[in-house]
Amino acid sequence: MSVVANRLVQVLGAVLPGDGPKALHEPEFAGNEWAYTKECIDSGWVSSAGKFVEEFEARLAQYTGARWAVAVVNGTAALHIAISLAGVRRDEEVLIPALTFVATANAVAHCGASPHFLDSEPSALGLDPAALHEHLARIAERSGGGWRNRLTGRRLAAIVPMHALGHPVDMPSLLEVAGRYQLPVIEDAAESLGSTLGGRHTGTFGLAGTLSFNGNKIVTTGGGGAILTNDAEFARHARHLTTTAKLPHAWRFLHDEVAYNYRLPNLNAALGCAQLERLPDMLARKRRLAAAYRNRLAAEPAMQFVDEPPESASNFWLNAVRLEVDDVEGRDDIIGALVAAGYHCRPLWTLMHRLPMFQGCARAPLPVAEKLEKTVIKLPSSAKLVQN
Numbered sequence: 001m002s003v004v005a006n007r008l009v010q011v012l013g014a015v016l017p018g019d020g021p022k023a024l025h026e027p028e029f030a031g032n033e034w035a036y037t038k039e040c041i042d043s044g045w046v047s048s049a050g051k052f053v054e055e056f057e058a059r060l061a062q063y064t065g066a067r068w069a070v071a072v073v074n075g076t077a078a079l080h081i082a083i084s085l086a087g088v089r090r091d092e093e094v095l096i097p098a099l100t101f102v103a104t105a106n107a108v109a110h111c112g113a114s115p116h117f118l119d120s121e122p123s124a125l126g127l128d129p130a131a132l133h134e135h136l137a138r139i140a141e142r143s144g145g146g147w148r149n150r151l152t153g154r155r156l157a158a159i160v161p162m163h164a165l166g167h168p169v170d171m172p173s174l175l176e177v178a179g180r181y182q183l184p185v186i187e188d189a190a191e192s193l194g195s196t197l198g199g200r201h202t203g204t205f206g207l208a209g210t211l212s213f214n215g216n217k218i219v220t221t222g223g224g225g226a227i228l229t230n231d232a233e234f235a236r237h238a239r240h241l242t243t244t245a246k247l248p249h250a251w252r253f254l255h256d257e258v259a260y261n262y263r264l265p266n267l268n269a270a271l272g273c274a275q276l277e278r279l280p281d282m283l284a285r286k287r288r289l290a291a292a293y294r295n296r297l298a299a300e301p302a303m304q305f306v307d308e309p310p311e312s313a314s315n316f317w318l319n320a321v322r323l324e325v326d327d328v329e330g331r332d333d334i335i336g337a338l339v340a341a342g343y344h345c346r347p348l349w350t351l352m353h354r355l356p357m358f359q360g361c362a363r364a365p366l367p368v369a370e371k372l373e374k375t376v377i378k379l380p381s382s383a384k385l386v387q388n
């Protein structure tokens with residue numbers, strides 16, 4: 001085992017005592033999950049109507065401070081609808097980070113548009129507003145009422161920052177650049193439920209934000225997602241498009257546009273209501289785990305804890321460490337050794353422009369994202385690794 005892998009195994013052993021493998025992120029069901037799902041099943045309302053969906057939406061809005069929350073089947077569907085409602089059309093370009101989970105890019109493609117990849121900010125991993133500004137100054141030109149990419153001729157239709165691993169992007173700076181180029185902002189907050197910047201929740205800065213409740217996220221509904229917005233018309237249209245655009249009527253089937261069956265089932269929402277009750281406790285334990293990693297890694301000159309940015313409180317969905325390695329092979333040797341030792345560490349995502357379906361897409365220079373891709377490793381981060 002390499003010296004670095006060996007040191008990291010010791011750090012992990014000190015932070016995560018006890019036997020048995022340590023998963024990257026596991027769900028935790030320790031509250032009303034059984035009670036609410038049983039109540040849901042006993043009521044007979046397990047599908048796309050029922051009181052838990054509305055309750056879940058109300059609790060999400062209340063918790064995040066968004067005026068509206070629309071619950072949907074998963075985070076990708078939430079992104080698809082939100083990006084589409086931002087006015088993105090076929091053959092346009094949507095600016096997204098190259099360093100993200102594939103769902104962000106897929107949702108753009110689901111709208112018939114092309115992702116246009118941007119570089120990351122080195123410490124918090126998300127979009128870098130300064131690099132974005134420089135890039136747009138080079139490639140954007142006025143066209144009609146908006147802006148287009150002068151290299152491809154396509155309209156620049158929206159921007160989708162992603163709060164990577166839970167760490168908030170510098171939204172005030174990003175909104176300023178987006179405003180100059182008349183770009184609506186949809187935040188991919190799939191990983192950052194509970195994270196705040198200047199006291200405000202991620203997902204509530206832009207025109208809309210999206211959440212995911214997949215099994216590996218901080219709160220899970222099995223599968224699920226939500227759209228957050230302060231815009232009443234956006235919320236109304238999102239709800240309509242995700243429920244087959246059915247017009248209200250006691251028994252007639254009238255639908256007024258091509259739409260989707262994206263509504264979150266009541267059974268999943270029941271689980272979500274119980275999970276949200278425990279979110280503050282899970283956040284507190286994840287914060288303690290992050291502090292333990294931070295303290296241990298501070299003594300390691302060749303390793304750097306990926307910390308929350310200033311003025312922010314991250315949910316520390318996934319803790320991560322930055323190492324001095326030269327290439328992906330070096331990184332993977334270390335991960336292999338950690339996994340063999342029972343610590344289910346993982347790399348960041350393969351950058352989107354390397355994936356076969358997105359290789360031809362427009363992109364900014366990506367020096368920071370390329371460096372992060374090979375030097376950052378995600379560490380076991382479940383709230384259940386820390387007991388009260």
Ligand SMILES: *Cc1c(COP(=O)(O)O)cnc(C)c1O
Pocket residue numbers: 074075076077100101103104162188190191211212213214224225
């Ligand atoms: C999890 C995730 C999503 C949405 O994923 P679903 O599995 O569709 O709920 C979107 N973007 C990012 C960055 C994610 O991590």
